[in-house]
Amino acid sequence: MLLIVSLLACGSPDYSNGDASAGASVYASACESCHGADGAAGVAVDGVAAADLQFETSDQTDDELADVILNGAGAMPAQTLTDTETADCIAYMRQTFTGTDTGDTAEIGG
Numbered sequence: 001m002l003l004i005v006s007l008l009a010c011g012s013p014d015y016s017n018g019d020a021s022a023g024a025s026v027y028a029s030a031c032e033s034c035h036g037a038d039g040a041a042g043v044a045v046d047g048v049a050a051a052d053l054q055f056e057t058s059d060q061t062d063d064e065l066a067d068v069i070l071n072g073a074g075a076m077p078a079q080t081l082t083d084t085e086t087a088d089c090i091a092y093m094r095q096t097f098t099g100t101d102t103g104d105t106a107e108i109g110g
């Protein structure tokens, strides 16, 4: 959490104005292989199942999602995307993955 706060303090880009239709292809090429088209495929990396994005998307802010995407989290490797691609991907996820957090999915750092 300290890391996220210090990154924000450095003046992060605005990830809230993405284009969801452009984000669909970003998601398909950068995320779908592990998280699946429905966000819930949960392919394992180092024995850790990929998080269910139906829940994680609504549970995290745009900046938190961007931090996971660009810096990785736990077993998830960092993805090499531009700020625009990241914002578009987040917009697509917000439009597509609308489940709410049941508290059943594992989370990193609470």
Ligand code: HEC
Pocket: 027, 030, 031, 032, 033, 034, 035, 043, 044, 045, 048, 049, 050, 051, 053, 056, 057, 065, 068, 069, 073, 074, 075, 076, 077, 079, 089, 106, 107, 108
């Ligand atoms: C190589 C496989 C892989 C790719 C590609 C991948 N992820 Fe993940 N992702 C994972 C795994 C594994 C986890 C669970 C990490 C853990 O719990 O240690 C995860 C976790 C997450 C989480 C939850 C992190 C948290 O705070 O709990 C989010 C959000 C997420 N991924 C989004 C994305 C997005 C968006 C993309 C595409 C830009 C993406 N992932 C690409 C494997 C992947």
